[in-house]
Each structure stands twice: as structure tokens, then as C-alpha cells.
Amino acid sequence: MQLGRGNVLYSAKKGFLWGRITEIESITMRIYPLTASSSAHLQKVSALFDQWASSDRAHKMADGHSLLMETLLTDISIDCAAKSILDLGCGTGKFLVLAAAAGFPKTAGIDASVQMVRTAQQTASSADIRNGHFESLPWADQSFDQITSIEALYYCPDPAQAFREISRVLKLGGRFDLIIDFYAESQGTASWSQGLGFEIARLSTLEWVAIAQSAGFQTIQSRRIVNPDRENRLREWAPSVWYPTAKSYENYLSNGAFWLAA
Numbered sequence: 001m002q003l004g005r006g007n008v009l010y011s012a013k014k015g016f017l018w019g020r021i022t023e024i025e026s027i028t029m030r031i032y033p034l035t036a037s038s039s040a041h042l043q044k045v046s047a048l049f050d051q052w053a054s055s056d057r058a059h060k061m062a063d064g065h066s067l068l069m070e071t072l073l074t075d076i077s078i079d080c081a082a083k084s085i086l087d088l089g090c091g092t093g094k095f096l097v098l099a100a101a102a103g104f105p106k107t108a109g110i111d112a113s114v115q116m117v118r119t120a121q122q123t124a125s126s127a128d129i130r131n132g133h134f135e136s137l138p139w140a141d142q143s144f145d146q147i148t149s150i151e152a153l154y155y156c157p158d159p160a161q162a163f164r165e166i167s168r169v170l171k172l173g174g175r176f177d178l179i180i181d182f183y184a185e186s187q188g189t190a191s192w193s194q195g196l197g198f199e200i201a202r203l204s205t206l207e208w209v210a211i212a213q214s215a216g217f218q219t220i221q222s223r224r225i226v227n228p229d230r231e232n233r234l235r236e237w238a239p240s241v242w243y244p245t246a247k248s249y250e251n252y253l254s255n256g257a258f259w260l261a262a
């Protein structure tokens with residue numbers, strides 16, 4: 001595992017480590033009205049993942065994210081015995097099962113796909129799993145010590161609003177971790193929109209950092225997770241709509257996943 005490649009510590013003007021600005025006066029939940037285009041986009045996303053959840057594709061996808069999940073958990077599960085965790089885009093619930101096993105006593109998840117929510121409720125039966133979307137999280141202000149999101153936020157029609165919501169439901173001094181394979185610097189993933197059949201947010205790492213800063217996060221770390229097995233994986237490449245050339249697959253593997261910790 002190659003961890004921390006290109007580690008960069010962004011802006012920490014006067015914040016304490018992992019510190020952030022939050023509006024502590026407000027404790028009521030707000031409903032954020034989706035625009036017609038956001039709503040149409042979310043319908044496409046949930047229809048796709050409803051389909052995946054109805055086949056073995058969802059579990060295969062979750063297993064394919066094992067390295068990301070385990071790497072993240074190793075980093076966040078120190079002193080987690082009294083901590084609550086929310087996973088955004090929880091899919092099958094696999095990460096919530098691992099988080100509970102690692103010691104998080106209170107686990108929660110949200111997903112736009114009704115079928116994924118049903119699967120997650122069976123897989124992670126002790127977790128509070130809700131159907132909904134990131135732009136309007138159905139929890140009160142400062143509900144969680146830790147929020148995570150693995151391979152989900154680029155599907156979001158309004159990432160800036162999602163970050164405002166993350167900032168709202170995160171406790172003061174809490175931590176948010178975002179992990180994504182799809183970002184502008186990872187040129188090998190450029191065809192993913194074609195594979196999915198709709199556009200997804202192709203932002204650069206600096207654009208994600210800027211969104212986090214606008215939502216009030218002060219100390220933001222940018223990291224990468226690169227699969228140590230990429231030579232073997234490269235040998236398995238076959239042309240597909242996702243990776244039309246061996247070069248695109250190689251580029252995807254060597255860039256790895258972008259990990260923002262704030």
C-alpha cells in the first residue's frame with residue numbers, strides 16, 4: 001500500500017488541528033429544496049444503484065473498495081470507542097459493518113437508492129440507515145463525531161451544498177473523510193460518465209479542497225491511496241467503456257484514489 005503520496009497540508013490559518021468553523025447556535029434541521037435538474041440527476045443515480053443492488057454487482061463493487069475502506073478505518077478508528085459515525089452513500093452497508101467491528105458504537109448511513117438502503121439495513125442491522133440525499137441530511141446539527149464517504153460524492157448534483165450539510169451535522173472538532181477514484185487529475189477515469197450513461201462531477205483535488213474550505217473546514221489534508229497490486233491488475237485489463245485503452249487503466253491505477261481529510 002502506498003499511502004500519503006503527495007501529502008499536502010492546506011490552509012490552517014488560525015484553526016486547531018482538525019478544527020472547523022460551525023454555526024453552533026442553530027439546532028433545527030432545514031429542508032434544502034432541490035432544483036429540477038438536481039432532482040432529475042438524483043433520479044438517474046438512484047435508478048442505477050437500485051439496479052446494481054438487485055444484482056451481485058453491488059457486493060462486487062463494495063468488495064472492490066475493500067482497500068479504500070480498510071485504509072480509511074485504520075486511520076480513523078483510533079480512540080473510536082465513544083464516537084458516532086455517518087457514512088454518506090453507504091451502498092451495501094459493508095463499511096458500516098467494518099466500522100462497528102473496529103469499535104464505533106453508533107453507526108449510521110444514508111443512500112439515495114431505496115434498494116441499496118434495503119440491502120444495507122440487512123447487512124448492517126444495528127446501524128441507523130436512511131433513504132435520502134446528501135444535499136439535505138435528515139439529522140440534527142452536530143450529530144456525528146466522524147463522517148465518511150467512499151466513492152459517492154461525485155454523483156452528487158450539488159457538492160457544495162453537500163459539504164454545507166456535512167459541516168452542519170458534524171460535531172465541533174469532528175472529522176470528515178472523503179475518498180474518490182473519480183477526479184480531474186485521474187485522467188484514466190475520463191470515460192466513466194459514458195459507462196454510467198450520465199454526467200458526474202469531475203472536479204480537481206484543489207476544487208474539492210476549495211469546496212471544503214467554503215463550507216467552513218479549516219484544516220484539510222489531501223492524500224492518495226494507490227493499490228500495491230497494480231502490476232497484476234494491469235495484466236487483467238481488457239477493453240471496456242470504462243477503460244478503453246490499457247494506458248487509461250494504467251493511469252487510473254497509478255493515480256489511485258484521492259482522499260480528503262478535514
Ligand SMILES: C[S@@+](CC[C@H](N)C(=O)[O-])C[C@H]1O[C@@H](n2cnc3c(N)ncnc32)[C@H](O)[C@@H]1O
Nearest residue numbers: 049062065089091111112113133134150152155
Ligand atoms: C459507487 S456507490 C459506493 C457505495 C459504497 N460507499 C461503497 O464503497 O461500496 C455510490 C453510492 O452513493 C449513493 N449516492 C450517490 N449520490 C448520492 C446522493 N446525492 N445522495 C445519497 N446517496 C447518493 C448511490 O446510490 C450509491 O449507493
